[in-house]
Amino acid sequence: MAKSAVLEDPTVDWITQALAALETAALTGKPFDAHTLTLGGLPNPPHPAMWGPLFKEAARAKIIRKVGVHESERPSRSRGLCRVWMGASA
Structure with a gap:
């Protein structure tokens, strides 16, 4: 049974998209920031304050580094x- 549009959480969907975009950017070996991700097609988050935790958790997981x-x-x-960030392995 599909969820009603009212019950869907846009935050969860954005986080999934954002993690994929961030991991793709990290693999390029080039520096990037949040704006770079949006230029690549990631929509802005439902709340602007979501950028910080996204990058913080990715840095903790050793996906990216400042x-x-x-x-x-x-x-x-x-x-x-x-x-400005880069992939942790770059």
């Missing part, structure tokens, strides 16, 4: 600083 910070290219961030 390599620096830069000014965000995301228009809504007004050039605020954001972390």
